[in-house]
Amino acid sequence: MIDDLSFEAALGLLEDVVRALEAGDLALDDAIERFQTGMQLVRMCREKLHFAEQKVEMVMATENGIETRPFEVKE
Amino acid sequence: MAVYSVIEVTQIIKQMITSTAPLQDLTIRGEISNFSKPASGHLYFTLKDEKARLRIVMFAGKARFLRFRPADGMSVVVHGALDVFERSGDYQLYADDLQPDGLGALYLAFEQVKERLLAEGLFDAQKKKALPAFPKAVALITSATGAAVRDMIITLRRRYPLAHVYVVPVAVQGDDASKQIARGIQVADKFQLADVMIVGRGGGSFEELFSFNTEIVARAISAATIPVVSAVGHETDTTIADFVADIRAATPTAAAELVSPDVAQLLQHIERLQMRLQDAITHQIASLRTHVDTLAQTRFMTDPMRYVSVRQERIDRLEKHIQELLKNEVAKRQKTLTSLELRFAHVSPTRRLDVAHVRLESLQDRLQFALKGTMQKRTTALVTTIERLELLSPLSVMKRGYAVIYDQSKRVLKSAATVQPGDIIRVDMADSWLDCQVWGVYDRD
Numbered sequence: 001m002i003d004d005l006s007f008e009a010a011l012g013l014l015e016d017v018v019r020a021l022e023a024g025d026l027a028l029d030d031a032i033e034r035f036q037t038g039m040q041l042v043r044m045c046r047e048k049l050h051f052a053e054q055k056v057e058m059v060m061a062t063e064n065g066i067e068t069r070p071f072e073v074k075e
Numbered sequence: 076m077a078v079y080s081v082i083e084v085t086q087i088i089k090q091m092i093t094s095t096a097p098l099q100d101l102t103i104r105g106e107i108s109n110f111s112k113p114a115s116g117h118l119y120f121t122l123k124d125e126k127a128r129l130r131i132v133m134f135a136g137k138a139r140f141l142r143f144r145p146a147d148g149m150s151v152v153v154h155g156a157l158d159v160f161e162r163s164g165d166y167q168l169y170a171d172d173l174q175p176d177g178l179g180a181l182y183l184a185f186e187q188v189k190e191r192l193l194a195e196g197l198f199d200a201q202k203k204k205a206l207p208a209f210p211k212a213v214a215l216i217t218s219a220t221g222a223a224v225r226d227m228i229i230t231l232r233r234r235y236p237l238a239h240v241y242v243v244p245v246a247v248q249g250d251d252a253s254k255q256i257a258r259g260i261q262v263a264d265k266f267q268l269a270d271v272m273i274v275g276r277g278g279g280s281f282e283e284l285f286s287f288n289t290e291i292v293a294r295a296i297s298a299a300t301i302p303v304v305s306a307v308g309h310e311t312d313t314t315i316a317d318f319v320a321d322i323r324a325a326t327p328t329a330a331a332e333l334v335s336p337d338v339a340q341l342l343q344h345i346e347r348l349q350m351r352l353q354d355a356i357t358h359q360i361a362s363l364r365t366h367v368d369t370l371a372q373t374r375f376m377t378d379p380m381r382y383v384s385v386r387q388e389r390i391d392r393l394e395k396h397i398q399e400l401l402k403n404e405v406a407k408r409q410k411t412l413t414s415l416e417l418r419f420a421h422v423s424p425t426r427r428l429d430v431a432h433v434r435l436e437s438l439q440d441r442l443q444f445a446l447k448g449t450m451q452k453r454t455t456a457l458v459t460t461i462e463r464l465e466l467l468s469p470l471s472v473m474k475r476g477y478a479v480i481y482d483q484s485k486r487v488l489k490s491a492a493t494v495q496p497g498d499i500i501r502v503d504m505a506d507s508w509l510d511c512q513v514w515g516v517y518d519r520d
Contacts, residue, residue: 006209006211007209007237008208008209011209011341011344011345014345014348015348017352018348018351018352018355021351021352021355021356021359022351022355024355024358024359026359028359028360028363031355031356031359032356035352035355035356038348038349038352039349039352042345042348042349042352045341045345046342046345048237049237049338049341049342049345052235052236052237052338053236054228054231054232054236054238054239054240055239055240056228056239056240056241056242057239057240057241057242058219058241058242058244059214059241059242059243059244059262059263059268061258061262065266066262066266066268068241071219071228071240071242073224073225073228073229075229075232
């Protein structure tokens with residue numbers, strides 16, 4: 001379930017988990033479970049950022065729509 | 076009549092000039108003459124037309140942004156505020172903007188379009204759309220060549236490579252530019268290419284940037300449903316696109332930074348979240364552990380019997396209490412009972428009963444006595460009558476051998492008159508009776 005989350009959703013969920021844990025009114029088992037989910041989300045967010053590959057495309061308008069072509073830019 | 080000093084007069088004049096609003100927001104056209112720019116970087120020149128001249132000062136702070144080199148003979152448009160320079164006693168304009176006059180027409184167009192669109196509410200603040208915090212895609216409506224697009228792409232790659240970048244190549248100056256820019260915006264919006272759009276270009280003169288002041292571009296930006304960031308020229312360049320866009324960025328690179336979260340900061344943020352996560356869980360576990368420990372130390376756990384004895388004591392006390400209550404209750408009831416008895420006795424029938432009882436007994440005695448008396452009298456009378464009876468009674472006579480004769484109809488025969496021989500008669504004797512038949516009947520003569 002967690003793996004197909006977008007980065008934004010994952011980060012939002014992580015923040016919710018942290019707030020819930022900090023509220024401190026969770027039962028122990030529930031807190032531990034949330035903690036594990038939280039750590040999974042941390043790993044996932046980090047990975048998404050580390051391995052992100054920027055994709056750049058040029059957009060050409062044609063009669064019936066648009067076409068895209070890779071757009072190279074050297075650093 | 077009052078006599079003023081020079082400074083007093085000058086101050087009155089200065090006060091009058093600085094307090095008249097229009098003189099503080101002046102745009103003047105004229106020709107530059109005796110222009111000088113000392114090392115300080117300040118600009119000093121005179122602005123003249125056919126009939127008059129005006130001293131102009133432009134301090135280095137403002138002059139630094141000029142993109143053209145003012146020179147004598149150039150016709151320019153100056154904007155600034157009028158003031159008096161006491162020492163020399165002359166008034167001069169302190170300039171904050173200076174443009175080649177060739178731009179006069181363009182300025183005019185700029186102002187007019189600006190007024191019209193302002194009136195239509197295209198610049199209204201509440202229309203501004205917020206930028207997405209984490210854009211999945213960013214569209215760049217700019218020239219495909221040149222530094223601007225390159226800087227933006229590199230900035231986006233450095234800060235937030237997750238975002239997909241779409242370049243919508245358009246001309247950014249020249250006659251066809253405004254149409255292409257507007258078209259580019261519409262294409263990006265129609266096909267919802269991205270979550271946010273940057274419309275802009277690198278630095279340039281007022282004319283070069285002018286396509287971003289056109290109504291067609293302004294309306295395209297305003298109509299876009301995707302948030303638009305305008306990034307035209309440098310910090311000091313303001314175009315109508317900036318007024319209409321949802322957010323104005325000083326430069327294309329700044330726009331790229333505006334639309335993208337910075338990966339480095341994100342990683343730090345995630346780092347902090349992880350720390351808070353760990354702190355929270357360790358804190359919770361620690362506090363639970365101490366809680367458990369304190370519970371273990373409570374007197375109840377360490378010396379449970381004391382807890383029991385305390386309870387025992389309480390039970391004993393309660394028991395005693397109950398007994399007392401009971402005793403009082405019984406005593407109270409007893410008291411009420413006795414008082415009732417007293418009252419009862421006072422009104423109760425037993426006394427009369429006893430009295431009646433006593434009378435009853437005495438009556439009974441007298442009754443018995445009387446009974447006995449009458450009984451005796453009766454019995455004696457009976458006895459005497461019995462004795463008399465016995466005397467008279469045939470039985471005693473019969474004892475002496477006499478008998479009583481009965482005819483067939485059980486009548487006592489006193490004489491034989493009625494008797495016939497053959498009659499059946501019954502002879503009763505003292506102790507028995509005979510069933511006889513008469514043989515003869517004889518008179519006694």
